[in-house]
Amino acid sequence: MIGPGLRKSSFELCGRLAYNLRVSGPFAQAINATTRYCAVYGYPIKHSASPAMQNAGIAELGLNWRYLAFEVHPNELREAIAGAKAMNYIGLNLTVPHKLLAVDIVDEKHKSAASWGAVNTIRFEGKDPSGEWRPLREFPDSPREVRSHGFNTDADAITRALREDLGVEPAGKRVLLLGAGGAGRTAGLKMASENVAELFLVNRTQAKAEQLAAEISERYPNARVKTDYPKTNVDLVLNATSLGLKSTDLLPFDESRFSLRQTAAVYDMIYRPAETSLLKAAKSAGCHTANGLGMLLYQGARALEIWTGQAAPLVAMRSALEQNVYG
Numbered sequence: 001m002i003g004p005g006l007r008k009s010s011f012e013l014c015g016r017l018a019y020n021l022r023v024s025g026p027f028a029q030a031i032n033a034t035t036r037y038c039a040v041y042g043y044p045i046k047h048s049a050s051p052a053m054q055n056a057g058i059a060e061l062g063l064n065w066r067y068l069a070f071e072v073h074p075n076e077l078r079e080a081i082a083g084a085k086a087m088n089y090i091g092l093n094l095t096v097p098h099k100l101l102a103v104d105i106v107d108e109k110h111k112s113a114a115s116w117g118a119v120n121t122i123r124f125e126g127k128d129p130s131g132e133w134r135p136l137r138e139f140p141d142s143p144r145e146v147r148s149h150g151f152n153t154d155a156d157a158i159t160r161a162l163r164e165d166l167g168v169e170p171a172g173k174r175v176l177l178l179g180a181g182g183a184g185r186t187a188g189l190k191m192a193s194e195n196v197a198e199l200f201l202v203n204r205t206q207a208k209a210e211q212l213a214a215e216i217s218e219r220y221p222n223a224r225v226k227t228d229y230p231k232t233n234v235d236l237v238l239n240a241t242s243l244g245l246k247s248t249d250l251l252p253f254d255e256s257r258f259s260l261r262q263t264a265a266v267y268d269m270i271y272r273p274a275e276t277s278l279l280k281a282a283k284s285a286g287c288h289t290a291n292g293l294g295m296l297l298y299q300g301a302r303a304l305e306i307w308t309g310q311a312a313p314l315v316a317m318r319s320a321l322e323q324n325v326y327g
């Protein structure tokens, strides 16, 4: 039998829990019926630092929003995007392996998504009475028609990280790019689009380097691309291989064919560990260095700007990211 006393204490318990959630989390407001949602989909997803970073940004902006993470199998990506759209989510981020698949799923592609052939950010948009598509944040009630609009914020994050974290402006520079996988392809195309003076492409599987060089030359006919190590000095070495993730990994280049004394700066797209053996060796050789955390930050910051229409609070987001990744 549940007496009034018991009812009161469980009521107090719920109140205490809500209070604790309110004061212990970074959010000014507890979740309620007007809370709006964003999420990241990946497969796997447990490693993702995006919820920590984005929720810190959301809290700093004082929004009654939350950013969630879901493990979505690639076979169910279409349904998962449709589900978020049906529930008036503000937007989504997509990570491995969904970025290429989503290009054919979104209702509308922003030029960034079309240009890089990948979608890492979706903004849901509603049709207003005049027939214009506007971000869902502007609709307090569900609009009759909603569409998914796909963007890519990864490519611009590479150049922003080079500029802001390493002080390197790619235009007119000689760049050695290591790796021709997914990250290497985006980096190579982005470097060519930024008018680097010369791009040297090196990859374990030479055929993939050749294929990327051909794609770059087709899209940027004026680009000077070689699939070999540079014989003289370069301004920047960009590591887009996965070598360095493990502490036992060798350097991602052939030391008999290239020396770190030939470059002024080294950017490693890897951010965990914070200092790869490449970055350690580069520091010893006197190079300027930066790791890939900035890329993660800037792609997320741009996504938040696309959803909110406001400048992303970079300091809060960077600090949450560092706390999440490095403890």
Ligand code: ATR
Binding pocket: 178, 179, 180, 181, 182, 183, 184, 203, 204, 205, 206, 208, 240, 241, 242, 243
């Ligand atoms: P991502 O999407 O992160 O770029 P990816 O497409 O699998 O992942 O690419 C991984 C990159 O790291 C490729 O350039 C890969 O070289 P291959 O194209 O020859 O596979 C490179 N890589 C991975 N392991 C490597 C190793 N042990 N030695 C040299 N390069 C390696």
